[in-house]
Amino acid sequence: MTDLPPLVVLAQAAAAELGMPLSREGTGPSCCLPGVGRFLAVLAAGCAGGLIGEMGTGVGVGAAWMASAMPAGCRLVTVELDPVRVAAAQRVFADQDRVEVIHGDSYDELARRAPFDLVFVDGGPSDRVVELLRIGGRLVFDDVTPVEALPADSPYRENDPKREFFFTDSRLVATEVVLPDLQNSLLVGTRVR
Ligand SMILES: C[S@@+](CC[C@H](N)C(=O)[O-])C[C@H]1O[C@@H](n2cnc3c(N)ncnc32)[C@H](O)[C@@H]1O
Structure with missing residues (x-):
């Protein structure tokens, strides 16, 4: 559980160069936590022949987890608004011909390439x-x-817009997954209609 895939190490180094934290502390954008990355990797590993999308690349930490686990016939498209982060992520994935890092608005760019087997919504x-x-x-x-x-x-405690969104959309079967640190969780849903 402690070994990080080499691409994740590369992306974390890019994050350190740009001062992008690997935790949720601080006010600016941060990279996905290792517990989130491992969960994304589990889902990506099941996307045989599929297409994965990410909204908000940052410098590519979450994308690196997914790209490291996805089967050979799978592709990943990740979209980022900030040009400096786009350039850093493109360097991280320079040798990965199954990964495309796009500069633009995440929803618009992914909508042009839909439908996806997995989407990580992070910006x-x-x-x-x-x-x-x-x-x-x-x-x-x-x-x-x-x-x-x-x-x-x-x-x-009473009203969280993310939970509200996930648990009231009748097209999703959804749940919350609490990470092993018990301080962070994620929401995951499968589209059924
Ligand atoms: C939390 S960070 C992403 C972290 C990254 N997913 C990871 O796993 O390390 C959010 C990113 O979303 C980007 N962002 C915000 N709005 C966006 C938009 N409309 N389209 C694309 N990227 C956007 C921000 O510039 C920021 O880099």
Whole structure:
């Protein structure tokens, strides 16, 4: 469980160069946590012959987890608005002909390439993301705090827009997965209609 895939090590080094944190602490954008990356890798490994999308590349940490695990016939498209991060991610994936790093708006660029087998929603508008999936395709959101780990007075205990979105869309069968640190969770859903 401790070994990181070489591509992830490369992406984490790019993150360090740009000062992009590997944790959720701080105010700016951060890279996906290793627990999230491992979960993405599990899903990516099941996408034989499929297409994976990522909204918000950062410098490619989550994409590196997915690309390291996806089967040979699978492709990954990841989209980022920030040109400096795009350039860094393109260097990370320079030798990976199954990975495309695109500069642009994540929803617009993925919508042009849909349908996807797996979409990691990590930057950009999320209201129409279910439409990006084929039936049976999966959606993942991270940066969620388990209710038990929230402060007693947190408004997210009662009303969390991400959970609301996931658990009220009748096209998704969805659940929350709490990571082993018990401080972070993610939401995962499968499109059924
Ligand atoms: C949390 S970071 C992404 C981390 C990355 N997914 C990872 O696994 O390390 C969010 C990123 O989304 C990008 N972003 C925000 N809005 C966007 C949009 N509309 N289209 C594309 N990228 C966007 C930000 O510039 C930022 O780099």
